[in-house]
Amino acid sequence: MLTPVKVALLSDCYLPRLGGIEVQVHDLARNLQKAGHEVVAFTATREPGQRRNELEIIDGIPVHRLAIPMPHGLPINPLAPPTLRRLLRAGGFDVAHVHMGVVAPFSMDCARVALDLDLPTAVTWHSLHARMEGPIRLVGYVARWAKSGAALSAVSGVAAQSVSSLAGVQHKVAILPNGIDTTQWAPLPRPPRGAGEPMRVVSAMRLMGRKRPLELLDIVHEARRQAPEADIRLEVLGEGPLRPKVDARAAELGGDEWFTAPGRMTRTQVQERYRLSDIYIAPAELEAFGIAALEARTTGLPVVAPRKSGVSEFIEHRVNGMLTGDDAGMADALARLATDHSLRVAMTAHNTEVLPRESWPSVVRMVETEYVRAIDQLR
Template identity: 50%
Template sequence: MKVALLSDCYLPRLGGIEVQVHDLAAQLTSRGHHVEVFTATPGTHGERHGATEVVDGVTVHRMALRLPWDLPVNPLAPLTMRDRLATFDVAHVHMGVVSPFAVDAAFLTRRIGLPTAMTWHCMLDRFATVVSALGVVRRWAAGGMAMSAVSDVAATPLRRVLGGAGPVSVLPNGIDVAAWRPQGPRPDDGVVRFVTAMRLANRKRPVPLMRVIRQVRALVPAGREIALEVLGEGPDRGSVERYLAEHGMASWVSLPGRVPRSSVRDRYATADVYISPARLESFGIAALEARTSGLPVVARSGSGVGEFVTDGVNGFLADDDESMGAALARLASDDALRERMRAHNLDQAPAQDWPRVAELAEAEYQRAVGATVRA
């Protein structure tokens, strides 16, 4: 099939959707499909206004305008994309909570009759009422657009929004299991090393995480040395740094900023436990990568992390921050428990390996094509 992947954000920006769309394009290409990406993100050298470039063997259409902070917005893009998209067999729109480019693209694919699959990478949460009231998504589904979400937790509010307009599948994020497996045993220096990868922004809850890890330090015996590394960058860095300074934590909590994926793998290989503090985590690709690396994962219950972490088996799912701190302290204090969970994660590969996820994506495309034919 000739597949158009449409996403507000794409490389060189780094984030969950950006990396997933890139990897999906590579997987579909390897399976014999012709894939091109349409995005409102400028290229590495500022490519905009419909310019095309090839990124890792995939043609990328840069529909960006020159805007402050390179905002992924371009209401004029449909005028340029109409003729280009008319040559494709199916479109795959990737939605976040606020995705103006993806929304415009969905309106366009409906107008030109292009079979369309739409995957939601977000938790609608409080936006569900607004989305339901607008009625647009319900009309898209009723018209044959194949709806999916990255986890069952994310799919549930979308199903409520759609009512009987159409089914919602689960199309999870994918992972290259072999690439994330550690090479050799974890080096042991006697320090229990916690790690997390997140954007330092309010939604990801970096400051509450600092409160939790301070609680852990109080619960763990003084003789047990612990450390936390927070991989990522964002607007809340200053707030986090102030909290660390005020509470004397800067010596054992580090903020190295954004690091490349290869470095993330290396850091997971030397860590002991992964922490996912966000409440509204629709999937948690960083947590899945850590789980695949063997790390026990501690996350909030009710998030998408529950798709691949079973409470008490390969990590813990906590109802609140206090419970999260207690679970982390337990893991820090119990070497045998950490090793048991690590062994389970390395022995039992997650179900979200890319070959299976690519098959599910293909099924969504066939569902969209079939619905368009029937219409």
């Protein structure tokens, strides 16, 4: 058990932007605070109308917004390091925890500044490097941070492999999963399933290429061909730049009969859609973790996903979902689950009765262990 410490959480993205890293970092801040730690967040994400560096309080968490106006509200501020250095030096922090995406210029500056100040530093990657791994290796900052004593981690084993390759195998890369509020996402009573009702498949994603919404339509179309008696229906929750192409592809496939996309939804609305669904599908291959899939699994839904994605951290094949090697395998798995009542019911029962190990109290203990490692590595 780590004695209470003062933590600087540093991330390009933070509320009010809504996305995986933004929400995770804020939820981590609140749960660290609940565990007795003092937490201050730093971000380059602007509030609407913000014109200069600002300090605000969100849910009891002080948030320094070291932001400047940028096109499309991009969280980039090359002028932030001097102010950040002053705030970290004067803040009496025991540890800095930097949260990285694939391209995260503010977070990169944060790691460099914190290490230059000899502040114990933990760095967690929330994304897969994929095609960026070569350029990142060439620049060499991951290896430099490791040599400087940073405690490196990633949100899944899949993501950790890439970080380890960049840092050097002699440096430990811990797995620090995203956390979930198991009470907030607890299973809700499901309506009884009547004979002949369609099989409701749901997915929540931003409609962008990396999430593979177009491929998802093809997968479900093939599953419907394999199991016409199941009358598989697909609902995709979320918005994004590929919306016109998604609508066009759905029309090509006759999706008017089986596809709906109601757009962005609140957390409460998402929970209600999960309650009315039978299966969750997560088609993204470059998924470092997959928090939406974990939320769906926690509510009780069986999950279909690629074996190579971070979803494999919390889905065990044929126990609480199906993991597959390719899109054809996903279509096969979806058709199988849609028609195998006993298998589907067993998976739903498992997910309803067995809590995921990524509950926030458990994740906070893992985070505290990383903070101890960061402190020890700079002694």
